[in-house]
Amino acid sequence: MKRIYMINKNRRKGLGIALPVFLLFITATCDRDEVFEREQYKNVFALISESDNVSRKFHKLGEESVGYVAASLGGTNPTTKDIVVDLVEDQSLLDDFNKTNYDTDISKYGKPLPESKYDIDTYRFTIPAGEISGRLPIRIRPDGLSPDTAYFISLRVDSHSAYEVNPEKSFVLYRIRTKNYWAQADGNTNYSMRAKLRVQGSASELEMPGTKVMHPITQNKVRIMAGNETYESDVNVFNRFAIVLEIDEDHKVTITPYNNVEVTQVDGDPDFPNIFKIEDDGFKTYKTFLLRYDYKSGNTIYEMKEELRLEFSEDEDENE
Incomplete structure (x- = not known):
């Protein structure tokens, strides 16, 4: 009171x-x-992806590999029933993604992965009772895919047998990216460059440090910009000034044009013998290219001597 x-x-x-x-x-x-x-x-499951509902995976060129669309279950209490999940492909998901992110810039639109490049044996997977995850395997054959195009498999939950699905994570855009031993197709493989450039006919030679972005093309081919040409993530730029390095089993390198650039490989230079090698200085390990070639830009021919190096770990490469 x-x-x-x-x-x-x-x-x-x-x-x-x-x-x-x-x-x-x-x-x-x-x-x-x-x-x-x-x-x-409450037990609620969701398809695992990044914030934009995209799941980005790298697949190695030259072989078929398996990727997964995975689901994760939340909730304090363990489930007592299996959750059987059926997925379905839905092109409208990619259409919405393109319009939201790129509006009318169609050149940046992602494309559906061609049907010849993947197999999904069944669109059904299970989160077993008492467990918190399940996954759906997808077999990917990436050979022939362009490093400059975003490829997607668009999947959403069509039905589930028990509990609930998070509506915001009930679909996923599985993005396929290619890779090989030397590079990944995300524009982030940057080799440090130590180069010497000379205009043909000139007596002087220009020291040219910098970096070069490398893209995978096939199992044993990569693409870089020729000489000191400016890198842009633009197919038209690649067509004008990109070159291809093909690495054979003996680590010898063959240099050819990616498309329109005039390039000539020059052999016989003992310091730049057109090879790839692994270097270990006792502290760090590097993937290294030593290149010698001439290329034409406008009316000028440039003579290039080029060392490209990328620090790496053998263990990390094996686990990717």
């Missing part, structure tokens, strides 16, 4: 709240706590 009197007294002084309001506040708080606890204990 004394406690009620003090609350009412404070109300008369304008210092507190009325008892009915105070009780209403407590009741509402309890209701929110109960809802929170129910949500916390």
Whole structure:
């Protein structure tokens, strides 16, 4: 009684709240706590992806490999029933992704992965009772895919046998990216460059440090920009000034044009003998190219002597 009197007294002084309001506040708080606890204990599964619902995976050129669309289950209590999930391909998901991210810039649109490049034996997978994950295998054959195009398999949950699916994570865009031993097709394989450039007919030679972005083309071919040409993630630029390095089993390198550039391989230079090798300086290990070639830009022929190096770990390469 004394406690009620003090609350009412404070109300008369304008210092507190009325008892009915105070009780209403407590009741509402309890209701929110109960809802929170129910949500916390509820079993909900989601397809695993990044924030944009894209799952990005690298696949090695020259072979068929298996990737997975995976699901993860949340909730405090273990499930008592299998969750059988059926997926279905849905092109509209990629259409929405393209419009949201690129609007009318069609040149940047992602494309559906050609049907000849993958197999999905079944669109059904299971999250077994008491477990928190399940996955659907996809066999990918990446040979022939362009490093400059984004390829997707668009999948969404069509049905599930038990519990709930997170509606915001009920679909996934599985993006296929290519790689080989020397590079990955994400534009982030950057070799450090130590080069010497000379305009044909000139007596002077220019030292030219920098970096070069390398893309995989086939199992044993990569693409770089010729000489000191500026790199842009643009097919038209690649067509004008990119060259291809083909590495044979003996680590000898053959240099050819990617498309329109005029390039001539020059052999016989003992310091730049057109080879690939692994270097170990006792502290770090490097993938290294030593290249010698001439190429034409406009009306000028440039003579290039070029060392490209990329620090790497054999263990990391094997685990990718």
